Amino acid sequence: MRKILLISGKRKCGKDFISERLLNRQAIIVRISEPIKREWARKLELDINAMLSDGPYKEQFRRDMILWSDEVRRKDYGFFCRAAMKEAPVDTVDYVIVSDIRRKNDIRWFYETYGHEMIQTVRLISQLETRKARGWQFTAGIDDVPSECDLDDSTFDLELVNDAEDESGEQIIDRLLEKLQLN
Numbered sequence: 001m002r003k004i005l006l007i008s009g010k011r012k013c014g015k016d017f018i019s020e021r022l023l024n025r026q027a028i029i030v031r032i033s034e035p036i037k038r039e040w041a042r043k044l045e046l047d048i049n050a051m052l053s054d055g056p057y058k059e060q061f062r063r064d065m066i067l068w069s070d071e072v073r074r075k076d077y078g079f080f081c082r083a084a085m086k087e088a089p090v091d092t093v094d095y096v097i098v099s100d101i102r103r104k105n106d107i108r109w110f111y112e113t114y115g116h117e118m119i120q121t122v123r124l125i126s127q128l129e130t131r132k133a134r135g136w137q138f139t140a141g142i143d144d145v146p147s148e149c150d151l152d153d154s155t156f157d158l159e160l161v162n163d164a165e166d167e168s169g170e171q172i173i174d175r176l177l178e179k180l181q182l183n
């Protein structure tokens with residue numbers, strides 16, 4: 001593993017979309033939300049595949065998962081970062097893309113665990129209109145809590161606007177690779 005990309009951004013700004021288009025470059029995607037969803041699915045006997053997909057199924061559990069995972073994080077802020085990295089075959093690839101960075105403590109855990117040289121932070125930004133067109137609507141308890149807002153005042157190695165609809169994602173991926181010099 002040579003580099004870890006930590007990708008953050010508000011809901012529907014394209015974190016999964018962009019991460020998936022980076023995949024053919026000796027990379028895997030790691031999602032911090034995965035161990036959370038697995039545990040939740042096990043406890044409540046939910047459909048784990050629907051929970052992991054980007055469809056609407058997971059949305060009905062989002063608020064409760066935030067509350068429960070915050071409780072776990074209060075005792076151990078790196079718990080889910082550690083679990084997600086442990087589950088993934090990170091040593092078989094050059095690049096690890098963490099596609100759902102949401103908190104300052106997530107970034108802190110990666111810096112502390114892997115060192116600053118290995119980490120690049122990326123913030124995706126989309127206008128409200130774009131996010132609405134992609135299905136986002138403001139939800140109290142989700143859009144106004146730390147899991148969505150903690151990184152609003154942070155700085156990143158790279159901020160990238162993802163407003164243009166570009167099914168191949170090629171333009172934005174080229175800009176990302178060029179800026180981060182990952183080619």
Ligand SMILES: Nc1ncnc2c1ncn2[C@@H]1O[C@H](COP(=O)(O)OP(=O)(O)OP(=O)(O)O)[C@@H](O)[C@H]1O
Pocket residue numbers: 009010011012013014015016017018054134162163164165166167169172
């Ligand atoms: N540049 C783009 N061109 C075309 N469609 C896009 C682009 N970026 C994102 N989308 C589409 O917008 C929708 C939301 O993107 P995505 O699921 O990646 O967002 P997200 O940031 O991961 O959201 P969440 O935080 O809710 O999981 C998806 O249907 C995706 O295909």
